[in-house]
Each structure stands twice: as structure tokens, then as C-alpha cells.
Amino acid sequence: MSNINQDDLSSFPIGVFDSGMGGLTVLSALMDRLPHENMLYLGDTARLPYGTKSPGTVSRYALQAAAKLVERKVKMLVIACNTATASALDDLRKAWPDLPIFGVVGPGAQAACTTTRNGSIAVIATESTIRGGAYQRAIKEINPDAAVTGHACSLFVPLTEEGWMDGPIVEAVARRYLGALFDCDGAALEPMDDGQHGGNRKCLVPDCLVLGCTHFPPLAPTIRKVLGNEVAIVDSAATTAGAVENELARLGLLNSQSGPGEAHFMTTDDEARFARIGSLFLGRELSPRQVELVNL
Amino acid sequence: MSNINQDDLSSFPIGVFDSGMGGLTVLSALMDRLPHENMLYLGDTARLPYGTKSPGTVSRYALQAAAKLVERKVKMLVIACNTATASALDDLRKAWPDLPIFGVVGPGAQAACTTTRNGSIAVIATESTIRGGAYQRAIKEINPDAAVTGHACSLFVPLTEEGWMDGPIVEAVARRYLGALFDCDGAALEPMDDGQHGGNRKCLVPDCLVLGCTHFPPLAPTIRKVLGNEVAIVDSAATTAGAVENELARLGLLNSQSGPGEAHFMTTDDEARFARIGSLFLGRELSPRQVELVNL
Numbered sequence: 001m002s003n004i005n006q007d008d009l010s011s012f013p014i015g016v017f018d019s020g021m022g023g024l025t026v027l028s029a030l031m032d033r034l035p036h037e038n039m040l041y042l043g044d045t046a047r048l049p050y051g052t053k054s055p056g057t058v059s060r061y062a063l064q065a066a067a068k069l070v071e072r073k074v075k076m077l078v079i080a081c082n083t084a085t086a087s088a089l090d091d092l093r094k095a096w097p098d099l100p101i102f103g104v105v106g107p108g109a110q111a112a113c114t115t116t117r118n119g120s121i122a123v124i125a126t127e128s129t130i131r132g133g134a135y136q137r138a139i140k141e142i143n144p145d146a147a148v149t150g151h152a153c154s155l156f157v158p159l160t161e162e163g164w165m166d167g168p169i170v171e172a173v174a175r176r177y178l179g180a181l182f183d184c185d186g187a188a189l190e191p192m193d194d195g196q197h198g199g200n201r202k203c204l205v206p207d208c209l210v211l212g213c214t215h216f217p218p219l220a221p222t223i224r225k226v227l228g229n230e231v232a233i234v235d236s237a238a239t240t241a242g243a244v245e246n247e248l249a250r251l252g253l254l255n256s257q258s259g260p261g262e263a264h265f266m267t268t269d270d271e272a273r274f275a276r277i278g279s280l281f282l283g284r285e286l287s288p289r290q291v292e293l294v295n296l
Numbered sequence: 297m298s299n300i301n302q303d304d305l306s307s308f309p310i311g312v313f314d315s316g317m318g319g320l321t322v323l324s325a326l327m328d329r330l331p332h333e334n335m336l337y338l339g340d341t342a343r344l345p346y347g348t349k350s351p352g353t354v355s356r357y358a359l360q361a362a363a364k365l366v367e368r369k370v371k372m373l374v375i376a377c378n379t380a381t382a383s384a385l386d387d388l389r390k391a392w393p394d395l396p397i398f399g400v401v402g403p404g405a406q407a408a409c410t411t412t413r414n415g416s417i418a419v420i421a422t423e424s425t426i427r428g429g430a431y432q433r434a435i436k437e438i439n440p441d442a443a444v445t446g447h448a449c450s451l452f453v454p455l456t457e458e459g460w461m462d463g464p465i466v467e468a469v470a471r472r473y474l475g476a477l478f479d480c481d482g483a484a485l486e487p488m489d490d491g492q493h494g495g496n497r498k499c500l501v502p503d504c505l506v507l508g509c510t511h512f513p514p515l516a517p518t519i520r521k522v523l524g525n526e527v528a529i530v531d532s533a534a535t536t537a538g539a540v541e542n543e544l545a546r547l548g549l550l551n552s553q554s555g556p557g558e559a560h561f562m563t564t565d566d567e568a569r570f571a572r573i574g575s576l577f578l579g580r581e582l583s584p585r586q587v588e589l590v591n592l
Contacts, residue, residue, distance in 0.1 A: 046353050047343050052457070054566045057342050158454040161348070169472060172465045270350045 010253045013038035013264070014244065015074030017065045020048035021161065021274065022215035023080030024281035026104060029237035030078070031263065031284075033245055036255045039263040042069055043278070044296060046268035049157050051126020051213065055087040058128065062088035063095060064296045068266070070096060075253050077101045078244060082108070082212050082236070083126050086134035100247055105129075107243050108210055108236030109138035113146065115232045116208040120147045122181045125212030127152040135212050147204055150212075153177045157215045163280060165218045174219065174226045182206060182227060211235040218281065265291045306549045309334035309560070310540065311370030313361045316344035317457065317570065318511035319376030320577035322400060325533035326374070327559065327580075329541055332551045335559040338365055339574070340592060342564035345453050347422025347509065351383040354424065358384035359391060360592045364562070366392060371549055373397045374540060378404070378508050378532070379422050382430035396543055401425075403539050404506055404532030405434035409442065411528045412504040416443045418477045421508030423448040431508050443500055446508075449473045453511045459576060461514045470515065470522045478502060478523060507531040514577065561587045 014034075016027050020043050027041055044050075044065050050058045062084045066077060077099055079085045079092070085103030093101050112121045123135045130150040139148050155173055164170055182205055209231050211217055217235050224233060248254045255261065267274040271291040279286045310330075312323050316339050323337055340346075340361050346354045358380040362373060373395055375381045375388070381399030389397050408417045419431045426446040435444050451469055460466055478501055505527050507513055513531050520529060544550045551557065563570040567587040575582045 046349055052569070053342055057565050154458055155451075155454055155460075158451055162450055164451075169465065169468045172468060176465060269353050273348070 006252060009075050010255050011038065011257065012073050012075040013040040013261075014076050014078060015066075015069035015072070016041045016078045016080050017062070017069060017084070018043050018079075018081040018214060019050040019061075019084060020045045021278045021281045022157070022213065024278055025214050025217045025235070026078065026080035026237045026240055027263070028282050028284070029241040030244060031261075033238075033241040034248075034254075035260055036257055037248075037261040038255065039261060040069060040072060040074055040266070041263065042266045042294070043274060044268050045270065045274060046296075049126070050081065050083040051128050051157060052154060053083075053128060055128065055132060058084055058087040059091050061296070063091060066092050066096070068294060068296060070099065074099075076244065076248065078240065079103045080214055080240075082129045082135075082214065086129050086132045100251065102240060102244055102247070104214065104236040104240050105134050105138050105212075107239035108212060108234070109135060109142055111234040111236060111239040112139055112208050112210045113142045115234050116146070116206075118204060118207050119143065119145055120204040120206040121149075121208045121210060122206040123148060123150045123210040123212045124153045124156075124177070124181075124216065125150065126157065127154050129212055135210065147206075149181060149206065151177065151181055153213075153216070156219055157213065160215045160218050160281075161277060163277060165280070166222050170219065170222050171226060174223055178209075178223065178226055181209075182231065206231065208232045208234060215281075263290070266294045267291055268294060268296055302548060305371050306551050307334065307553065308369050308371040309336040309557075310372050310374060311362075311365035311368070312337045312374045312376050313358070313365060313380070314339050314375075314377040314510060315346040315357075315380060316341045317574045317577045318453070318509065320574055321510050321513045321531070322374065322376035322533045322536055323559070324578050324580070325537040326540060327557075329534075329537040330544075330550075331556055332553055333544075333557040334551065335557060336365060336368060336370055336562070337559065338562045338590070339570060340564050341566065341570060342592075345422070346377065346379040346383075347424050347453060348450060349379075349424060351424065351428060354380055354383040355387050357592070359387060362388050362392070364590060364592060366395065370395075372540065372544065374536065375399045376510055376536075378425045378431075378510065382425050382428045396547065398536060398540055398543070400510065400532040400536050401430050401434050401508075403535035404508060404530070405431060405438055407530040407532060407535040408435055408504055408506045409438045411530050412442070412502075414500060414503050415439065415441055416500040416502040417445075417504045417506060418502040419444060419446045419506040419508045420449045420452075420473070420477075420512065421446065422453065423450050425508055431506065443502075445477060445502065447473065447477055449509075449512070452515055453509065456511045456514050456577075457573060459573065461576070462518050466515065466518050467522060470519055474505075474519070474522055477505075478527065502527065504528045504530060511577075559586070562590045563587055564590060564592055
């Protein structure tokens with residue numbers, strides 16, 4: 001980018017990448033916070049879901065997707081997918097060392113650590129994100145004393161992609177996944193005085209639930225109904241948007257145009273379905289005309 | 297294959313291809329019916345599900361998968377995936393005109409037409425299979441007077457892949473999907489005497505349900521519970537195995553070895569997960585040692 005004028009560069013879009021449509025919840029937060037920025041979104045719907053795939057496969061897919069966004073010229077890259085962030089953030093930063101690249105795991109962990117009062121945090125995400133432990137590590141890095149439990153909620157992804165965001169079935173699924181996380185049988189256990197777990201340790205029920213998958217925010221009202229009002233629900237969308245704004249300001253790359261920014265969408269499969277279901281995640285009407293089919 | 301001796305050719309495996317693990321229900325029927333045959337199974341788990349993808353994308357993936365099986369030398373190809381059969385069977389036959397290739401839609405349609413007594417058939421499958429109408433057409437070709445309704449049950453796929461095969465949640469999902477198919481509001485309507493639909497036509501509730509997706513057979517007991525005993529449930533696994541046996545006999549390609557055949561498995565992602573969940577679909581224990589990771 002060394003031969004590009006800083007003014008030109010600031011008008012380049014922010015590139016946002018997700019395995020499918022869940023990342024549109026992050027894009028929505030970015031558009032709310034940075035209304036003058038241009039956005040270029042890529043959803044790899046042909047190969048979703050990433051959350052049940054191995055880290056090596058996810059990293060390979062993420063590198064291909066990022067290459068497509070870089071080819072179109074972006075000033076920053078946001079990986080709006082927890083699974084891809086967990087598996088591929090380091091590989092992406094190695095591949096494009098000069099490009100600012102943000103994931104959603106760090107901001108999500110930050111939001112959780114700011115929110116919890118008793119230091120006990122539950123994370124729900126896809127199978128791959130939980131198994132990889134990226135959230136657990138990111139939270140421990142910020143607050144080494146935090147007690148963190150993780151639980152995979154794989155079915156939340158196809159439920160939201162089917163447009164089933166509430167009602168008795170979604171509630172029953174949420175209850176089955178979350179029930180054990182918030183009682184003493186499944187809750188995080190307070191470390192004993194010697195720092196070891198075991199023996200008659202005190203039960204510390206989490207007071208904060210992290211939605212560690214960008215598909216989950218539309219389910220928040222149902223999750224709230226199941227958990228009651230004692231548990232704070234946080235997701236990484238707003239925190240990520242704040243971090244992106246700070247970094248753009250620091251680099252002098254905030255777009256100086258006064259009008260509203262434009263958003264362009266790319267998908268690897270079925271523009272019509274992307275527009276239809278995507279509108280639910282974005283919270284704004286999306287027309288198939290705004291969506292371009294690309295091959296990775 | 298012209299320079300290969302017929303005896304050699306008969307010992308070659310039957311190649312079986314699916315988007316993931318659902319096709320193992322078809323492989324299981326093949327192994328029951330043809331215990332002396334060698335089997336080579338390929339599950340494209342890295343890119344599943346196919347059922348929500350466009351026909352062009354599914355056909356491209358199916359051609360790549362078939363090429364991998366052909367490269368390993370197979371005497372016949374079975375597409376054990378309704379979505380891939382519906383989108384890619386013609387393309388595959390064009391690509392390998394000398395190889396006998398079977399799909400599961402034709403045999404499934406045959407089973408339905410043999411089973412129904414009142415000529416009213418309901419088909420459940422993935423979004424892509426239903427939208428493409430392949431089952432509806434295949435049934436009409438066999439019995440032009442049949443009344444066929446199709447309904448997408450997308451969530452059945454991730455439910456079985458999560459290992460949730462029964463219980464109240466699966467029942468509630470089945471009731472939500474199937475309820476309307478078996479009353480007069482959603483049922484197929486009998487054509488009037490003049491062959492046209494419309495006016496005061498008689499309601500003809502289906503007496504036969506086709507499981508038009510290889511992921512669905514493990515849900516049959518739950519579906520039976522929801523529908524009661526009046527509706528016959530058919531799937532294409534056993535009928536496909538019968539058709540494969542007949543064709544091998546006709547071509548003189550039945551394996552003459554007396555011992556049990558061997559099965560080898562290839563997956564595009566995560567051998568351990570394939571073995572674990574795959575055992576549920578295959579109904580036999582699968583060890584990760586039998587599973588090979590391949591790249592398409």
C-alpha cells in the first residue's frame with residue numbers, strides 16, 4: 001500500500017469476512033458506529049458452517065476469503081466469525097503483515113471481563129471454537145482469576161439460518177444446551193485457596209454469558225427468557241466496532257466523506273437466499289441486487 | 297476400463313459418495329445386501345451441507361468427489377445423497393459415460409409408487425432437493441396420476457449430525473414440519489375429473505411419506521410417533537441396494553470372492569468426528585483407523 005495516498009486509502013472499504021450470514025450482526029454494529037465508512041462483506045455460504053470443521057480446513061478457507069477481499073482493496077480486515085478468528089487470525093496476520101486485521105474473539109473476551117461482577121463467565125459458541133479454547137484463553141489473558149466454562153451450541157447456527165429465532169422449539173433447545181451451565185452441577189468452580197480445583201470448592205454460578213458465535217445474537221431474547229435477568233448477555237459486535245473505530249482513528253484512516261458509506265456484499269452461493277436470510281441478521285433490508293456471486 | 301479383465305473389475309469396490317455421513321445409511325443397506333462386495337465411501341464433510349446450496353455449486357462438488365473415487369478405481373458409482381443426485385446425476389453420467397452410475401432419487405420414487413395405496417405421496421427432503429422438484433418429477437414419471445407434495449425439513453440434517461435422533465425437541469421439530477402435510481390444509485389435492493386442480497376437489501391425505509434425504513432414516517421412529525401408523529414411511533436405501541445388485545448381476549460384475557468384502561472410508565475433514573458420528577448412521581462401529589483424510 002506504500003504507493004497509495006493516505007486520502008485515497010481512507011476511502012477504501014473495511015473488508016468484513018464471515019463463513020456465512022452471522023457476521024452481518026457484526027457488520028450491522030460497524031455500520032451503526034461508523035456510518036461514513038464503505039463496507040465490503042464476504043460470506044462464504046457455499047462452505048458454511050465452519051463451526052463443525054477442523055482448524056486446518058477453516059484456516060485454509062479463511063486465507064482464500066481474505067485474499068479475495070485484499071484483491072478488491074480494503075484498508076482493514078475484520079474477521080466477523082469466531083470460528084475463523086480462533087483458527088486463522090495468526091495465519092492471516094502472517095500472510096498480510098501490513099494490513100490491520102481484527103478478530104471478534106479478543107473484543108468479545110474484553111466485553112465479558114468488563115461485564116462480570118463475580119468473575120465467573122460462561123461462553124457458548126460452535127464446537128470448533130469451544131474445543132480450540134480461544135475464548136477461554138483470551139479471557140484468562142485479560143483476567144487470570146476469571147473462572148470460564150465453555151459449551152458448544154451447534155444447533156443454534158442452523159436454527160437461525162432457518163429463520164427460527166424464537167418460539168417453543170428454540171426455547172427447548174436453549175434450555176437443553178444452557179440448563180447445566182447455570183446450576184452448580186455444570187457451573188464453573190471457584191479455585192480453592194491453593195489454586196487447585198477439587199474437594200469441597202464453592203460453586204460459582206456464572207453471571208455473564210458470552211455469545212461466542214456471530215449467529216447467536218438474534219437468539220438473545222429467547223436466551224434471556226430461559227436464563228432470567230440475573231445473567232448478563234454480551235456479544236462481540238459492539239466491542240469489535242469500537243475497537244475498529246479506535247484503530248482507524250489512530251492510523252488516520254477514518255473516511256472523511258460526509259455522506260453515508262456504501263455497503264457491497266459478496267457470497268459464494270445463492271444471492272437470493274443471502275439477501276433474504278441476511279436481512280434478518282443485518283436488521284436492514286438487503287436486496288439481491290446488492291449481492292454479488294463470487295468463487296473462492 | 298477396456299484393458300481390464302472382467303474378473304479383476306468385479307473385485308473393484310463400489311464407490312459411494314455423499315456430502316457427509318447421511319449416505320452411510322445407504323452404504324449400510326448395500327453392505328447388508330451385498331456382503332461380498334468391497335466398498336469405497338467418500339463423505340465431503342468439509343463442505344456439507346449440500347442441501348442449502350445451489351444446484352450449480354452442488355454439481356461442481358459432486359464432479360470433484362466422483363473424480364476422486366474414479367481415480368481410486370471403482371466398478372460402479374452410487375450417489376448416496378439426494379441433493380447431489382437431483383443436481384448432478386446427469387452431469388456425472390456425461391463425464392463418465394462408461395461407468396454405471398446410480399442415484400438415490402429414482403429408487404426412492406420407485407419405493408414410494410410401490411407402497412402407496414391411494415396415490416397420494418408426501419416427500420420430505422432438503423431445501424435444494426424440494427425446490428429442484430426431482431422427486432416430484434421422478435414419481436410422476438412412474439405414476440402420472442400420483443399426487444405429490446414436497447416439503448423442506450432443513451433442520452433434520454443438523455439435528456441428526458448433532459446426534460439428536462429422538463426426544464421431545466426432535467418430536468416438536470417433526471410436528472412443526474410435518475403437521476400441515478397430513479391434514480387437508482396442506483395435503484395433496486386430488487385432481488378433478490377433468491384433470492385440473494381447483495374448485496371443490498376432494499382432500500386426499502398422503503398415505504406414504506418418502507424420506508428424501510439420507511440423513512432422515514435415523515429419525516424414522518420419531519416421525520412414526522408423530523404421524524401414527526396410518527402413513528407408510530419409505531426411504532431409498534433398500535431399493536437402491538436392490539437396484540445396484542440387479543445391475544451388477546446384469547453386467548456380470550458381482551464379486552466372486554467368498555469372504556466378506558472390505559470397506560474403506562474417505563472424508564474431507566476430521567477423521568475422528570467422521571468415525572464417531574458415522575457409526576450412528578452406519579449402525580456399525582467405525583474406527584478412525586478405517587478413515588482417510590482426503591482433499592478435493
